[in-house]
Amino acid sequence: MKNLKMIAMLCYMVICTLLLGSCSKDDEVTPEPQLTPSEILASTAWETTNAKNNKGENVVLTDANVSNFVGFAYFKSDGTFTMFNLDDSPKMHGDWSVSADGKTRTIVAKNAAGETLFTRIVDITVLTKEEFTYRIYPNNDNKSVYFDIIHTPTTHTEPK
Template identity: 75%
Template structure:
């Protein structure tokens, strides 16, 4: 009888080990293909949801230092963008690009006739599928004072002109 218990115990250990090891691959996460910074930016509709100052403090979105950067942004894969204020009124449109290393975003705002109004290059501090943050400087000669403009994904549909 003692031998039967030993054999039963060995069989249970073997069966348990087999089940544990045979199922381990089912739990492995399938890795998603790595997206370029441009692909990340253009694959998501963005909404400004927060801003922080150089001390890390939250800044209300109506603050004059950040209010011009607040709204919905739609970066298209063809290199064009449109931005709207939070009330859906048009803000600007034009062309965009992100450096290959994901550290700079450039927008070239244009009027309806295609004439360039301005070009803005900003430092990107975060660019993931969950957050897009860039830094602005009220005075380009003083890099110690800045505001980080934080965007998160939105399901808000792009308004039609």
């Protein structure tokens, strides 16, 4: 009986040691910090990879309704941006911002002298680390016809 108690106590100690030893800080998951909409947009380079119309149908990127919005975009954390066509030719540069609620993006395109060429405000429909989609309206008076311009992260190096 004494030996049985000794074996039981030994087994109990081995099990407790194994359980305590398996508890490790390596298993703790550190939550990713919450990024603001502006931080998300500036966190990566973006490439136009798709466009959809108001019916949810894919639109080829060469379609006249969307081709002006296709390319590579580089939003820097200092509030400036550069955009290039898919052949790496320069498209535009200037200043950008995203509303605090992440619902709109504003770009102010500038010429080489720093003078404003135009300002464009678009509705953001998706803004995550995996996708940036904004909506354009061919006719601002008709919100039923629109195109969603879809961008995904790219490792494409910004042309000089």
